[in-house]
Amino acid sequence: MSAYNVGTLGDSGESVQQYLLRSVYRLQAAVLERLTAELPVYRKLPTEQLNGDVARMVRRGITDFAGVLASGSMPGAEQLAQLTSSATRRAEEGLPAEAIVCAYFLGARLCLDDVTAAARPEDLPAVTATYSLLLGYLQHVTTAVTAGYLQQLSTTVGERHSARQLLLTALREGRVDEGAAREAGLTLPPGYLVLALAIGAHADEHAPGVDTNAAAQRKLRRLRTELALHSRGAALSSLTTAGGLVLLPSDTSPCELGPTHWEDTAQLLTRLQRACGATVLAAAVPAVPGDVARACPIATELVHIATTSARPPGLYRLEDLALEYQLSRPGPARAHVARLLDPLDAHADLLLTLTAFLRHDLDRRATARALNVHPNTVLYRLRKIAGLTGLDASRPTDLPTIHAALTCRTVQDLPDPSSG
Known part of the structure; x- marks a missing residue:
């Protein structure tokens, strides 16, 4: 027996790694059954994917851990690269990261429960050694999986952000580009509410010893998160820590906006202020997609007027500032x-x-x-x-x-x- 061999379990004299390799297909089927029973996202996967890529990764996980038991060495760079690549594909397919990581732990628990079912009291050292190696294995696996997932997520988010900025640019230039909208994963709405924002400073931005830039960026991140929740990710924006422009999609055309819509938008401003911990003043101009180019400078001028005329935070329309606008x-x-x-x-x-x-x-x-x-x-x-x-x-x-x-x-x- 090698220095790393965890020994045998039960009366058969069979090593744990031998047991895993002999039972790999049975354990694979059991893990897949448990995945679909406990993690709803796996029930929604196409049968081809579940019985193909997912089954192969379950089988590979079992055989890789058997190799760890035999040698005492954790997976090498080539094995981990395969896990990273698999996680990248799962990210491309939209599988949540938590579901992927959970699947590894769920499969490991099921396999270990199966292995130790026949353990005797005198097998405690072997069981302990197996658990120790399994924890080390899961540490390496989840690190590789997380790295692959985050790498792909970063790429996807970057591409989506770039596509949305291109769409925003097109609209601000007066171009209605359905192709750009599709690239951004969006459908052009009947109308937009063009919001020009003036964002005040968070208290932390003036606190002694606090990183001013970090506080300002945290404020902006919270505002963007609240905005994304409100619009389900469909809002287009060009924002700095001091303000900027937001194109808020509307299900109705500008001429059909009623009091309820304006009240909802005013409530959004209240939530944005609460989320970012700073004052938010907004000027709003409704527009159809093809008229966004005309509406943006008007909204920008209105927010400047509201700010210079010392208006309190809140939502302002052209009719609210008509006198100041004309003067x-x-x-x-x-x-x-x-x-x-x-x-x-x-x-x-x-x-x-x-x-x-x-x-x-x-x-x-x-x-x-x-x-x-x-x-x-x-x-x-x-x-x-x-x-x-x-x-x-x-x-x-x-x-x-x-x-x-x-x-x-x-x-x-x-x-x-x-x-x-």
Whole structure:
């Protein structure tokens, strides 16, 4: 008996590896039966695949472990490469990674239970040695399988991401490309809701000693995850940690969007904020696929207007910002409205307070917390602003004018977006 031989079990004098090799086809059938009984995903596989590739891998696993028992050496590079290749194919076929790994452990448990059924008390050393080698074998196997699966998954995700970015580019250029949609694994919907997002900073991005970039990327990842869950992976996006564009597919054409749809989208914004732990302001423009190219710059301009006019986080449509949008165009009206807040130029604290008050939805206490001042200080400054400008931010009738003035002050030096 070699130094690695785990010995024999029972009265037959047959070694464990001999038993496994002699019983390989019976054990293969038992493992396949157990797989289909306990793991639903295997019941859905085509019979050809189950009795072909899957059966071969079960048989190979049994014979490979028999080799481990005989030599005490774990599978070599060539054997592990075969496992990696098999896992790559399973990933291509869409079999979940957990189902593949679970199958190895389930098969190992069944085979070992079968082997040790005839064990006697004096066979304990042999059983212990077998278990030890089996754990080492499973460690090597699952490592190889996971590596193959993740490699293929990375390739697939990369290809899918590239295809979706090509589709997004086509739509933003005014091209309705059904072929690009198929390459991306999507079907063009009747319409899109073009969302331009402005994403605020997470608290961790300002925390001392915290990696700012890591915190920002984590925020963005959580937002993307929530967006993917909402759209079942069908949304197209070009996002940074500060914001960007999202094409949210709609089952109805733009002209058929009703209050329920807008309410659902507003609730999505709330979930996005909760998921990423930061404020999210969005401007929305509905469009058919062929009109996305026109809608994108409008949505981008609207989110800029909403931000510069100190709107609180939430969802905004063109009708919500119609006054500011129109006044953002060059002309005497824009210049006049921009000058309404000129008296505040010499009082930076007043302009800062006004902007914070509007962004916190006219909440004096929230504004005070944001500015790290007493609420009475906020009240004092608002009264001073009213005295200097004649515009009272606590008076609803003055709010549209104040929002418009903030917008005009920001955009008056920018080029006319309607010009060539």
